[in-house]
Each structure stands twice: as C-alpha cells, then as structure tokens.
Amino acid sequence: MSAAFADVSKIKFEGPQSKNPLAFRHYNPEEKIEGKSMRDHFRFSVAYWHTFRGNGGDPFGPGTMHRPWESGTDDVANACNRARVGFEFMEKLGAPYYCFHDRDVAPEGKTLSESHKNLDAVAKVLKEEQQRTGIKLLWGTANLFSNPRYMHGAATSCNADAFAYAAAQVKKALEVTKELGGEGYTFWGGREGYQCLYNTDMKREVDHLAKFMHMAVDYAKQIGFTGQFYFEPKPKEPTKHQYDYDTAACVNFLRANGLQDHIKMNIEANHATLAGHSMHHELEYAAMQGFLGSIDANYGDLMLGWDTDQFPTDVYLTTQIMLVLLKYGGFTTGGLNFDAKVRRESFEPVDLFYAHIGGMDAFAHGLKIAAAIRADGRLKKMVEERYSSWDSGVGAEIEAGKHSFASLEKYMLEKGEITANKSGRQELFENIVNTYF
Ligand code: XLS
Numbered sequence: 001m002s003a004a005f006a007d008v009s010k011i012k013f014e015g016p017q018s019k020n021p022l023a024f025r026h027y028n029p030e031e032k033i034e035g036k037s038m039r040d041h042f043r044f045s046v047a048y049w050h051t052f053r054g055n056g057g058d059p060f061g062p063g064t065m066h067r068p069w070e071s072g073t074d075d076v077a078n079a080c081n082r083a084r085v086g087f088e089f090m091e092k093l094g095a096p097y098y099c100f101h102d103r104d105v106a107p108e109g110k111t112l113s114e115s116h117k118n119l120d121a122v123a124k125v126l127k128e129e130q131q132r133t134g135i136k137l138l139w140g141t142a143n144l145f146s147n148p149r150y151m152h153g154a155a156t157s158c159n160a161d162a163f164a165y166a167a168a169q170v171k172k173a174l175e176v177t178k179e180l181g182g183e184g185y186t187f188w189g190g191r192e193g194y195q196c197l198y199n200t201d202m203k204r205e206v207d208h209l210a211k212f213m214h215m216a217v218d219y220a221k222q223i224g225f226t227g228q229f230y231f232e233p234k235p236k237e238p239t240k241h242q243y244d245y246d247t248a249a250c251v252n253f254l255r256a257n258g259l260q261d262h263i264k265m266n267i268e269a270n271h272a273t274l275a276g277h278s279m280h281h282e283l284e285y286a287a288m289q290g291f292l293g294s295i296d297a298n299y300g301d302l303m304l305g306w307d308t309d310q311f312p313t314d315v316y317l318t319t320q321i322m323l324v325l326l327k328y329g330g331f332t333t334g335g336l337n338f339d340a341k342v343r344r345e346s347f348e349p350v351d352l353f354y355a356h357i358g359g360m361d362a363f364a365h366g367l368k369i370a371a372a373i374r375a376d377g378r379l380k381k382m383v384e385e386r387y388s389s390w391d392s393g394v395g396a397e398i399e400a401g402k403h404s405f406a407s408l409e410k411y412m413l414e415k416g417e418i419t420a421n422k423s424g425r426q427e428l429f430e431n432i433v434n435t436y437f
Pocket residue numbers: 101141186187188232234268296307339
C-alpha cells in the first residue's frame with residue numbers, strides 16, 4: 001500500500017474543545033441525530049476531479065499544487081498509483097463515498113478504444129481499493145467538455161458526430177459505474193448551452209439533449225444498472241447560457257421530455273448562487289417537487305461571481321441545507337459530495353485534509369443546529385400560524401376544491417373586506433434562528 005500521507009493518521013472525532021487541526025470537532029460518524037447516525041445523514045463523498053486532479057491552475061497562471069506522488073507522466077501507471085493514494089486519503093479522512101468523471105481517473109487515449117482500455121485498467125484498481133477499504137462510489141459521470149471535439153457541446157452539439165462520440169463515452173462510463181457498484185450517475189451539461197443565439201437552433205439542441213438522456217436511461221436498463229440518475233443545474237460557465245440553468249429549468253425539461261421518473265436533481269451550492277438563487281431555495285424547490293437527489297457541497301465567493309468551488313465553512317449555509325434535508329426525510333439516494341477545491345495558495349497535501357475536515361465539521365455543526373431548531377418547534381409553529389387562514393373557513397374550502405371565481409365573488413361581496421393581515425415577522429424569525437448559533 002502507498003503511504004503518501006505518512007504523517008497523517010486516521011482523523012478522529014475529538015469534540016468541540018479540541019485544538020487539533022487534524023481532528024473533527026463536530027463530525028462524529030456514530031453520533032445519532034433525530035435517530036440517524038451522522039454518517040448516514042451526510043453520506044460524505046470526495047470529488048476525484050478536484051481533490052486528486054486539481055493542480056491549482058487558473059486563467060492567470062499554471063498549477064501550484066505540490067503532489068509528490070505524481071510521476072509527471074499522464075499514463076495509466078501514474079493513474080493507478082494516484083488511485084491508491086486517493087484511497088489512502090479517503091480512508092484516513094473517513095469519507096464513505098467518492099465521485100469521478102471517466103477522464104479524472106484514467107487518461108484519455110489516442111483512440112476511443114484506447115480510452116476505454118485505460119479506463120478499464122484503472123477501474124480494476126479502483127475496485128480493489130473499494131473492496132479493501134469499503135469506500136463506495138456515490139456516482140460516476142463522463143467528462144463531455146474538456147476535449148476540443150466538444151467545443152460546440154456534446155449532446156447539444158451542431159455536429160452529430162460529437163453526439164455519437166459522447167454517447168459512446170457515456171455508454172462506457174455507465175458500464176464502469178455499474179462494475180464499481182456506483183449508486184448513481186450524474187449529467188452535468190458541460191458545454192450544453194450556447195454563446196450566441198444567432199447561430200443556435202435551440203429547439204433542436206434541447207430535443208437532442210432529451211434524446212441523449214433517454215438513450216442513457218435505456219442503456220442503463222439494458223445492462224441492469226439500477227443506480228439513480230441525476231441532473232445538475234448550472235446557469236453559465238463555460239457557456240453564456242446553459243440549458244440546465246437552475247432546478248426549475250431542469251425539472252421543466254425533465255417533465256416536458258418524459259424523464260421525470262428516471263432522473264432527480266444533483267444540486268450544487270455554487271451553481272445556485274450563480275443562478276441568482278440561494279442553495280436553500282434550490283433545495284426546497286427540488287424537494288417540494290420530489291426531485292431531491294444529491295448535493296454537491298461547496299461555496300462560491302460572492303465577491304468573485306464565478307464558480308470558485310470553495311469548501312463550505314459557512315454554518316448558516318450548512319444549517320439551511322440540513323433543515324431542508326431533515327424536513328424531507330434525508331437522502332434516499334445521493335449524498336454530500338465535496339465538489340470543492342483547495343485554494344491555489346493552499347498547495348500542500350495536508351491542506352486537502354484541512355479542507356475536507358472543515359467541510360465535514362461545518363455540516364455536522366449545521367445538522368446539530370438544524371435539529372435543535374426543529375426540536376424547539378417555535379419556527380414551525382410560527383409558520384403554521386402564518387398560514388392558519390387556510391386551516392378552516394373559506395381557506396379550507398378553497399383547498400378542498402369547493403370554490404370557484406363565482407362563489408368567491410359572492411363570498412367577498414357579502415364580507416366586504418378581507419380579514420386584517422398579520423405581520424410577517426421576518427426579523428423575529430431571523431432573530432430566533434440566531435439564538436441557536
Ligand atoms: C462543474 C460541475 C461538474 C459536475 C460533474 O462545474 O460542477 O464538476 O459536478 O460533471
């Protein structure tokens with residue numbers, strides 16, 4: 001076994017008073033909250049692309065990361081060694097899951113068949129390491145955006161061959177995901193959007209995207225892959241407008257194309273804010289419609305306005321996420337995947353531990369606060385009171401379908417004016433939330 005992190009031993013829970021930076025202060029996998037262990041609440045996952053492939057490069061300069069295990073050659077041998085290092089990291093961290101794109105784990109070959117072979121070779125190591133550690137694959141996906149052949153998109157490309165190549169790539173990615181016991185498969189648009197509407201046949205592109213997803217669903221059925229499919233919204237970047245803009249757009253797309261029974265949402269916090277929403281909004285919107293699948297846990301710097309993919313350390317954010325999850329009964333599939341990268345300046349391997357520990361602790365802290373808010377029950381009661389006009393009288397009758405415009409006109413003509421409105425008490429609500437922090 002490799003020992004890339006020889007100086008780090010298994011990360012333990014030491015409690016809120018601990019000053020040890022390589023220990024959990026809140027995340028205690030065995031601790032039960034609302035009758036469920038923290039491990040099962042979160043189902044934490046490490047994102048292979050950021051944690052093991054991120055090099056810290058940005059548009060202004062090349063990578064900064066110090067990764068002594070990298071040979072510097074992008075070949076299968078290096079990829080296999082990296083996979084073992086990755087599992088050493090995840091095992092020490094205590095993450096039960098990971099996620100990958102096909103091209104994160106194995107190098108792209110000169111031909112499609114060579115790429116398939118490379119992926120099979122690395123998947124063998126991934127499987128061995130999964131068996132050795134018990135770490136599981138939360139979801140797999142295919143990178144349909146990096147290679148120049150996808151310059152116009154993949155499923156929505158103007159070039160039918162790009163669609164075909166992408167189909168071949170996803171077919172293989174589904175086979176490998178199945179082989180590794182993956183519990184899901186994610187579609188993120190990549191370049192599925194447009195830069196300019198003058199040169200774009202939007203209707204044709206969106207129809208092709210639906211066709212592509214149907215082919216994936218059909219193929220999964222054919223090979224017996226029973227994992228959950230996810231659709232991940234992102235409004236822009238790299239394209240100016242992506243078709244998977246936000247949860248509302250995605251849910252509409254799925255329903256309009258008969259995909260609603262096969263695909264749920266994978267919602268990323270940074271993409272929510274890029275769409276001009278809060279993560280709280282996106283999650284609530286997906287969950288209320290029965291589309292809550294999985295979460296890409298990160299945070300976007302609001303002052304920068306692009307997809308910064310930072311580790312989530314904001315306890316207000318994690319509390320809001322956990323409030324929605326608890327309200328809707330938690331994950332049935334999916335989990336909290338840290339689609340997050342260490343900053344360019346945090347180039348040492350140990351920073352990967354600090355980053356994940358901080359994210360896991362922020363979620364555990366948020367879970368405790370969310371559970372306390374729910375146990376107290378004051379907020380829920382105040383919301384119920386706010387809507388109490390719907391519990392009896394005309395409100396209950398409208399909800400029961402007993403009214404029409406005509407009957408409501410009659411009701412109002414007799415009544416004359418509405419019953420006085422009550423205060424929304426937004427500030428009081430916010431003050432009460434603060435008392436739990
Ligand atoms: C990119 C996306 C991507 C998906 C998986 O912005 O977040 O990483 O999660 O393809």
